Structure formats: structure tokens, C-alpha cells
Amino acid sequence: MTEGEPTADAVRSQEARSPAASQGTVSELMMPHHVNNLGNVFGGVILSMVDRAATVAAMRHAGRSCVTVSIDRVDFREPIYAGELVTCHACVTYVGTTSMEIGVSVFAADLLSGVERHTNTCFLTFVAIDDDNRPVQVPRLELQSDNDRQRFHEGRRRREVRQALALEFGEKEKR
């Protein structure tokens, strides 16, 4: 490498990638050990799947190891039961410098009737890390559709809201 030539990392971080290119899916059949005494699947089981699906999308986009730095509020408005197939679809909605917002949609399907319910959507923030576990720049997001642009706009707005909340409630200013 000659002086002034960009490093391999810099070149990689400049390559834009579309949300479609990094989508991740995690699917699992809910069993009796996944449910509470009412027969509803534990929220933590769903959260674990959400986190894993989001990890797939983050790592595909960044091309690196990524860690979860934050999970936004998650609402459980509909119960999910043993015997249903839960599928989490994840895609990158917004990228900052080293962080990415990942949106995850959760579906529960009754395999006998074929009826599928969209039970949750939530947003997580991941950070790409280098070999020394330090934050490292991620590729830009190539917005290919109106839907991509809308999600990016909403992701940027959510980031602003997170930063405002962190400021108001005393977390680190830069967040």
C-alpha cells in the first residue's frame, strides 16, 4: 500500500449496501418449554429470536462482528402459543457511522390453518466492531425504493428521539 492509498477497511466502509442484501430471518417452532403457565410464549424467547435475526442483518451489512448496543421498547400485544411457528424478519433500516438500526418484524403462524399473524415490530441498534472490539465504520445504506427511503427517514428520527431521551434522563450526551 502506498502513502495516501485508502486502507482495505476504508474501502469496505465506503461500499454502499442495500437493505435487501442483508436481510436476516430466524424461524422456530414454539414448544411447551417456551411457554409460561398460561400457555403464552415467554417474551424473552421472542426477544432472543429478535436479537439473533437482527444480528444476521447487522453482520451481513457490516461484513464484520457486531454487538447489540440497544433494544427499543418492545410491546407484546398478542400472545403466541406452543405449536405456532415464529419467524423474525430483520432488515437494516438506518445506518450512522459505526451503528446500524435494525427493524425486526415478528410473525406467528398456525401451521395447520396456514394463518399467519404479525405480532410485533421492534428496533435494535447494533455497532460493528473491529478485532480490538472497538466501534468501526459501517457501509452506507443504498436506498433502492420509496420504502427504503421512508424507513431510513423514520430510523433517523428514532435516533434523534433516543438521543433526546438519553440527554433528558442523564445518559451520555453523544448517544
Ligand SMILES: CC(C)(COP(=O)(O)OP(=O)(O)OC[C@H]1O[C@@H](n2cnc3c(N)ncnc32)[C@H](O)[C@@H]1OP(=O)(O)O)[C@@H](O)C(=O)NCCC(=O)NCCS
Ligand atoms: C457497543 C460498544 C462497542 C460501543 O462502544 P462505545 O465506546 O460506547 O462507542 P461510542 O460511544 O463511540 O458509540 C458507537 C455508536 O453506538 C451508538 N450508541 C452508543 N450507545 C448507544 C445506545 N445506548 N443506543 C443507541 N446507540 C448507541 C453511538 O451513537 C455510535 O453510533 P454512530 O457511530 O453511528 O454515531 C460498547 O458499548 C460495548 O461493547 N457494549 C457491549 C455490547 C454487548 O455486549 N452487547 C450484548 C451482546 S452482543
